[in-house]
Amino acid sequence: ADLGFHRHPIRNCIYEEAEHCKMIRKGDPSRIDRSIRRFRSQGHPESFGLWMGGLIVRRHSKRTEAFNAAWWREIEYGTSRDQISLPVMIRRDLARTQTIPDELVDVQFVGHTPHTDAPNKVPM
Secondary structure (H helix, E strand, C coil), rough: CEEEECCCCCCCCCHHHHHCCCCCCCCCCCHHHHHHHHHHCCCCCCCCHHHHHHHHCCCCHHHHHHHHHHHHHHHCCCCCEEEEHHHHHHHHCCCCEEEEEECCCCCCCCCCCCCCCCCCCCCC
């Protein structure tokens, strides 16, 4: 694969992620909504998958460069929330991507809570 991403441990859908981002006030809600409307109109399916952009394994190749450039254009044009646009880019198949198996990465989300109105608390 040209790119490897770790799967999101809580959600698997950009539409759920968009609602979560708006709820916790991460990103511009109008830009999120505009991107989501466009992705729906392009036929992006629900529960396609959700990956994290915090850990990316990249092969230095022309395909990776093309993927990175297209993803960056998507982030500039749409929402800055990279996790929302990443699955759309993966589905466009601009580069060969692979999910990094959970057992290879120990990721912990301190204070990252699923679907709650309670504020996130990060232990000190």
